[in-house]
Amino acid sequence: MAESEVFSGLSADEAEVTEMESLCLNCRGNGTTRLLLTRIPFYREVVIMSFRCEHCGWHNSELQPAACIQPTGVRYTLTVSFAQDLNRQVVRSDSATVTVPELEFEIPAKTQEGSVTTVEGLLQRAVRGLERSLEDAQPGPLRDKLADFVARLRQLQALERPFRLILDDPSGNSFVENPSAPSSDPSLSVVHYPRTKDQDRWLGVLAPEEDKKKEEEEEEDVHRDVLRFPTDCSECGAPCETRMKLTQVPHFKEVVIMATVCERCGHRTSEVKGGAGIEPLGVRLELRVSGPADLARDVLKSETCSLRVPELDLDAGQGVVAGRFTTVEGLLEEMRAQLSRENPFFQGDSAPEGRRLRMGTVVDRLGRAARGELPVTLVLDDPCGNSHVQSLCAPDPDPALTVVRYQRSFEQDEALGLNDIRTEGYQQDP
Numbered sequence: 013m014a015e016s017e018v019f020s021g022l023s024a025d026e027a028e029v030t031e032m033e034s035l036c037l038n039c040r041g042n043g044t045t046r047l048l049l050t051r052i053p054f055y056r057e058v059v060i061m062s063f064r065c066e067h068c069g070w071h072n073s074e075l076q077p078a079a080c081i082q083p084t085g086v087r088y089t090l091t092v093s094f095a096q097d098l099n100r101q102v103v104r105s106d107s108a109t110v111t112v113p114e115l116e117f118e119i120p121a122k123t124q125e126g127s128v129t130t131v132e133g134l135l136q137r138a139v140r141g142l143e144r145s146l147e148d149a150q151p152g153p154l155r156d157k158l159a160d161f162v163a164r165l166r167q168l169q170a171l172e173r174p175f176r177l178i179l180d181d182p183s184g185n186s187f188v189e190n191p192s193a194p195s196s197d198p199s200l201s202v203v204h205y206p207r208t209k210d211q212d213r214w215l216g217v218l219a220p221e222e223d224k225k226k227e228e229e230e231e232e233d234v235h236r237d238v239l240r241f242p243t244d245c246s247e248c249g250a251p252c253e254t255r256m257k258l259t260q261v262p263h264f265k266e267v268v269i270m271a272t273v274c275e276r277c278g279h280r281t282s283e284v285k286g287g288a289g290i291e292p293l294g295v296r297l298e299l300r301v302s303g304p305a306d307l308a309r310d311v312l313k314s315e316t317c318s319l320r321v322p323e324l325d326l327d328a329g330q331g332v333v334a335g336r337f338t339t340v341e342g343l344l345e346e347m348r349a350q351l352s353r354e355n356p357f358f359q360g361d362s363a364p365e366g367r368r369l370r371m372g373t374v375v376d377r378l379g380r381a382a383r384g385e386l387p388v389t390l391v392l393d394d395p396c397g398n399s400h401v402q403s404l405c406a407p408d409p410d411p412a413l414t415v416v417r418y419q420r421s422f423e424q425d426e427a428l429g430l431n432d433i434r435t436e437g438y439q440q441d442p
Contacts, residue, residue, distance in 0.1 A: 036065035043067070058103075060128070074125030076106070080249050081217050082184025089201040090131070090188055093174040097199065098132040101189040107215065108181035110134060115164055115175075131177060135169045182211040191367070194351050194374055196318075196327040203427070204315075245274035246281065261312055261337075263407065264400040269337050284312060284335040290428060291397025298414040299340065299390045299401050306412060307341040307384055310402040316428075317394035319347065324377050324388065340390060340401075341382050348378035395424045 030047040043065035051057050064071040092098065104110065105126045110119040119138060129137070142162050149155040168175050179186055184204070190197045207215070239256045254272045261267055268285040301307065313319070315335035319328040326347075333347060352375045380386040392399050397417070403410040425431050 034063065036063075036068065036070060038070040039065060039068040041065060041067040043070075058126075058128075072125075073127070074106075075103070075127050076125075080244055080246065081215055082246075084184055084204045085180070085182035085207050085211065086184045086186060087181075087203045087205065088177075088179040088186070088188040089203075090177045090179075091174060091199045092131060092168075092171070092177055093199065095171060096191065098130065098135075098169075098171060100131050100191065101128070101187075102130060102134060102179065103128050103185075103187040104134070104179065105181055105183055105185040107183040108179055108186040111178040111180070112168065113176050113178065114173075115161070115168070117161075117165070121181075132169060134177070135165065139165055139169065182207050183215055194324075194326045194328065194371070196329045202329065243272060245272070245277060245279055247279040248274065248277040250274060250276040252276070259337075261310075261400060263403065264312065267312060267337065267398075281334075282336050282338075284314065284337045290430070293397055293417040294393070294395040294420050294424070295397045295399060296394075296416040296418060297392040297399060297401045298416075299392075300387070300412045301340055301344075301381065301390055302387045302412070304384055305404065307339065307344075307382070309340045309404065310337070310400075311340055311343050311392075312337050312398075312400040313343065313392060314394055314396060314398035316396045317392050317399040319343075320391040320393070321378075321381070321388050322391065323386075324374055324381075326374060326378070341384075343390070344378055344382035344388075348375055348382060351375050351378070395420050395428065 028048075030049075032045050032047070033042050034045040035041075036043040043063055046062045048060040049057070050060065059076045060073070061076065062071070062073040090097065090100070103126075104124075106124065107121050108126075109121045111117070117138070119134075124137075127133075127137075139162060142158065142165070146155065146158050146162060149158060167173070179188055188200060188202075190200055240253050241256070243252060243254045244250070245252045252272060252274045254270055256268060256270045259267055259269055269282070270285070271280070271282045273280050299306065299309070313333065313336055316330050317335070318330050319333060320326065328347065333343075333350065336343070336346070338346070351371065377386060381388045392401065401413055403413055405411075420428075420430075422431070
């Protein structure tokens, strides 16, 4: 069977389900396990498993990511204030930790199977588990405290007061729905972070130590040579090669451009990293796109840069579109392609008609803008100052391009980890 047929997309058509006989852990009889290998758009390949025992009636279901562990971890912080927030779809892998700070409540990683559920479903599952423990508990102070905690958890489930739900997954294989997509969601914060060595070791992806006995290689000229290193394809997991080049962008600075092409499945990715650290000031670039010359401008978008198209009410926050070195046309086309193929909660027969029509309109207008048929304004906001749009009049001012450098807020510095950095007097620390 071809690779593309193994993980088919979600659709209304009857999917191929594999059934097998397996042991029931409740009564030790034989039950039936059903497996569905599918691809969730805007997420990745998953294996959905369901077990049911005809003898004792016990049943169970879980979800396991079938794709590789992602390059970075992800942390979703959702402020639950309204009833519709409880209905948000949640994809939770078994390596994710769920926290409710208001109750000091935590569901540790590896204590539950992965699942596709809702915010309310997460709370309901926690309530059911605690109620089973409550039934087995002996009367006394500990049982009273547990009963009080279950009551408080039910209050959150009934949304008697707002609360925060934090989903932290170092594997990057979890997801929380943004019902406002393609606009940003003020109630949902998404942070992609580099894993620590301990987290890599816990996930089993710690890179092997370099061979200390290998012969010294000739020093490479990083400005002239294209560096190559082995990696795995993010789509099919096959070994492939990533190429990296340090490049000087005219009228800007040095950046690191990386590109990966998989010879097995043909998947291509490209990414840009700032080569000079974080700038003292953030930068906001506003380009009025009105013709072919504007579409052909070079654009350097860092991974910390957010994108906005006011005419389309489109707001793509940090990390939604990866860092890349492309053109204005290429950036608009990438946004259009990503919205049309990778958002699971606005596609398919189960998607609400209003949301599906709104998404279709935005995708269509983005395509027209990429073809030069619709004038738009492209706003890039990068608190790190590592993004750039080519000026057609450099070094003179460009009438179609507005560049504003601004002082970052305390919250932006906190998100970048700059508030705790000491550059003076650290030598005197014990």
